[in-house]
Amino acid sequence: MEAIIAAENLTRRFGTFTAVDDVTLQIQKGDIFGFLGPNGSGKTTLIRMLCGLLEPSSGRATVLGFDTARESEQVKRHIGYMSQKFSLYTDLTVLENLRFYAGVYGLPREQRTQRIDQVIDVVGIGDYRRRLAGQLSGGWKQRLALACALVHQPQLMFLDEPTAGIDPVARRDLWNLLFDLAGQGVTFFVTTHYMDEAERCSHVGYIYFSKLMVHGSPHELKQLPEVTPPDTVRLQVKCQNLVGAMQTLVALNDVRDVTIFGDSLHVLAETGADARLSDALHRAGYGPTEVAPISPTLEDVFVTLTRMHAGGNHV
């Protein structure tokens, strides 16, 4: 099966700065691809190239079989795009915004009303039809933006940080909506900063300093040998005074990495170091302790890979 998105050595430079460096990536139909990375690492630049908004400096990409540089108009006709900033017309009502996009996407006049009603149902914004877009709350604004991007029934949607700045309930609702749509065969390319969102994606990619560090399903990434090298183990440690305990553990020879994680510490240590960890913590007065092996979270994966890349000596 041909990939919906296929990027080969995609690179974009702005002057001497390389914003996206040699990215090769394939995304299959029906995937929810979560794209993560710190601010300024190249997420938006990559999305813009894939949407045909920005020409690559080198390399190429096809989206839905169209070359993004040479056939950008074809790409634009078949994708939906939600930019980072809410960019619909605040002085138009919900319905007017939808009518506008239905027209711009060239929906036949006789189908417009019906299709608009459909997307209104899908995102559930029916109660606000006549409200000015500027008067909607953050979550509803994003739903409207999603509805506008869906109006022409795209097979592929690019969402650039769709949940930035909206409350947790609206965030969860929006994701449930994405799953519903994915179930109907829409492929999603979503950037996010939230690890819990990344965990829900079928595939994730992590970009750091313009380079795509890894991509794959969350499960695959957690199994990566770089993340948990042979003869090491990931442990969850519960004890008193997490900050003090972290300093104690970092000083130990067989501990490679410690991160505070809620009410516990996540430790990457050499196999069989469990007992020495507990001893050290008891001696430092942070007991009683509870040490249990865990599998890495996506955050562990990205933190480890980032440190590795940055030349850190923790691994």
Next chain:
Amino acid sequence: MFRGLESIIYKEIIHVLRDRTALLLMLLIPGIQLTIFGYAIDLDVKNVPTVVWNLDGRAESRTLLDAFRNTGTFDFVGTAHSEEDLLGRIVRGDAQVGIKIPPDYTDNLLLGRHTAIQVLIDGSNSTVAMQALNVSNALALRRSIDIINQTIETTQPPVEARPRILFNPDMRTANFMVPGLVGIIMQMITMFLTAFAVVRERENGALEQLMVTPVSRFGLMLGKLIPYAVIGVFETVTVLLLMRFVFGVPIAGNLVLLAFFSIIFLFTALGLGLLISTFAENQVQAVQMAIPIVLPSVLLSGFVFPQESMPYPIYLIAQVIPATYFIHILRGIILRGATFIDLWPSGLILAVMGLAVFIVSTLRFHKTVS
């Protein structure tokens, strides 16, 4: 080619109608500007403050001063009592003209001898000075002829020019300036309408969203232009009505012809706004970029200074300014009753300019970011 045109127009109309304040301003500002500037720009020189130092004081001198006053050009604001006083008042700006009549003025006239009065004119405002000079000379000449006529028995001076001024017989400044002002104001206001319409959308990010749709560049640009052309038509009608009924400038020519050429001009001016919008990232930049167009439009279009007396390179610059042609057309139709046959070359140049500007703006507009 025009994909999305109708949707863009739909959306722009909603923008315009929903912002009532902006709409009201758009419709009122040209009229307000025309009214203010129309009254301010008046080259008719009247009531020039004049100070008099009459050392004679007898009947002949008073007759002469009455003659000065009766021209309407001079307004006597005071009497001086010394040479320094006379000059001082002009230096201070209390008066722009000083008239000194010598003590032997009446004596000399009665004895049939030559006599001279002194007229000091402040040359710092050349228009006023020129008028004061001409009127003074004409008065002295008139007075001389009258006196000569009394001594040698003729009734008519031997040579007389009989000028006849066509089209604006009273030489009212308003008739000349207000149509020009209409052209200038329309050029400035309409240009900003489209420039802001596009740049505002770039600023708030909506343009990026639009670039990822199949909307065509021509559809987008024309969709931005048409609604504002309608507003431009309203504005033009407003300022022409004000010109006709507030400033009393009669329209000698055909109204349909005036409308026809005005629409061509609006297209060109709105196109210029679109061109600016392809360079400007935000509204401040748009204003900065408009200034190099606005100033030459005011100063070089023939609105104030006659283009015929400009040095050749500057004359050439003046020929690429749309307002030049529109003012030519406005004055032609309004003052001289010119017809299509007289004005089509200007109209054609405007149309070609407009088309060129529109096409260049559209091609410069890319559906990509950089």
